[in-house]
Amino acid sequence: MLVDSEKAYCQALVALKKRDYQTAVAKFAKASAGVGTFSANEEFDLLYQTTQLLLAVKQELRLETEGFEVVDKELMRDG
Amino acid sequence: MTERTRTLKSLEVVLESFLHRVVELKGERLTVLEGISRLDDIARQESTEKDFSTEVGDWFAEHNEWLTEKTIRPADASRISKILGEIKDGLKTSPEKSQETEKVSSEIERWQDTLKSEPGKLDSRLQKLVLRRGGETLAEVEKDSILKFTEHFESMFERWKDVSGGKAHILSALDDCLKSAYLQLNEEALILSGFIIYYLRLKNYLVEPYVKRLKAAESLIKKAKAESSYAG
Numbered sequence: 001m002l003v004d005s006e007k008a009y010c011q012a013l014v015a016l017k018k019r020d021y022q023t024a025v026a027k028f029a030k031a032s033a034g035v036g037t038f039s040a041n042e043e044f045d046l047l048y049q050t051t052q053l054l055l056a057v058k059q060e061l062r063l064e065t066e067g068f069e070v071v072d073k074e075l076m077r078d079g
Numbered sequence: 080m081t082e083r084t085r086t087l088k089s090l091e092v093v094l095e096s097f098l099h100r101v102v103e104l105k106g107e108r109l110t111v112l113e114g115i116s117r118l119d120d121i122a123r124q125e126s127t128e129k130d131f132s133t134e135v136g137d138w139f140a141e142h143n144e145w146l147t148e149k150t151i152r153p154a155d156a157s158r159i160s161k162i163l164g165e166i167k168d169g170l171k172t173s174p175e176k177s178q179e180t181e182k183v184s185s186e187i188e189r190w191q192d193t194l195k196s197e198p199g200k201l202d203s204r205l206q207k208l209v210l211r212r213g214g215e216t217l218a219e220v221e222k223d224s225i226l227k228f229t230e231h232f233e234s235m236f237e238r239w240k241d242v243s244g245g246k247a248h249i250l251s252a253l254d255d256c257l258k259s260a261y262l263q264l265n266e267e268a269l270i271l272s273g274f275i276i277y278y279l280r281l282k283n284y285l286v287e288p289y290v291k292r293l294k295a296a297e298s299l300i301k302k303a304k305a306e307s308s309y310a311g
Binding site for chain 2: 002007010011013014016017019021043047050051054057058060061064
């Protein structure tokens with residue numbers, strides 16, 4: 001059978017293809033926890049960190065939008 | 080929309096397009112990895128949707144072209160062969176013996192035999208191809224190269240119309256072209272940028288900063304190509 005970290009990397013790439021970034025980050029994390037397979041792999045690091053950054057950006061955007069929604073609701077309520 | 084939100088939005092687009100491009104570059108390689116991972120899932124019996132023999136049979140049917148095409152590498156062949164061996168061992172120890180499991184076992188043997196011999200076959204096919212190419216006449220090769228260049232030239236002209244449309248100066252269009260080359264690793268945009276820079280140099284423009292950006296984009300594209308040929 002495939003080594004767990006290898007399989008996780010493969011699943012991370014498949015998740016990226018489906019634009020499922022949450023799953024991709026989880027799988028990258030699993031792959032990086034494996035025994036040294038990807039410790040010196042620049043491509044792995046780049047993809048992992050880019051996906052993490054993308055998720056952080058999406059989270060910030062969500063907070064901004066939700067923040068605006070809360071303000072809007074409060075404005076509506078308070079007239 | 081605030082300036083911060085706009086910046087975040089544009090960062091989101093750049094990051095998503097980068098990741099999408101990487102996945103695109105991996106293309107066929109990713110399909111192979113997906114296939115191997117799927118076989119591994121079957122071997123681990125993680126999927127309970129179908130009967131085990133049916134799952135293996137479906138996998139064979141779906142990936143049958145791997146035996147005849149040069150899709151997989153010797154390392155992949157050895158991985159697949161190993162996983163198939165584990166599936167076969169599992170079938171041997173299984174208390175259920177049916178016509179289906181017998182069929183799957185013999186199909187596994189066929190795959191293992193072919194996978195073992197395929198790397199050698201691939202090598203000899205490649206050698207034949209080199210010899211055949213040596214026999215081509217110069218006129219045929221040139222005709223092909225002219226056709227290819229014409230296609231690229233036409234496509235570059237379309238790109239030029241896109242990037243220059245609505246711009247006030249050639250340098251703004253060049254800036255866009257260099258961005259496409261650098262951020263999207265677009266080779267056509269790189270060639271077009273080089274062409275524009277050469278034109279500007281002949282017209283005595285100061286082009287050094289653009290040459291630096293061109294070289295940076297060129298080295299990124301070369302690196303991506305080398306990695307994609309390594310990764311598939």
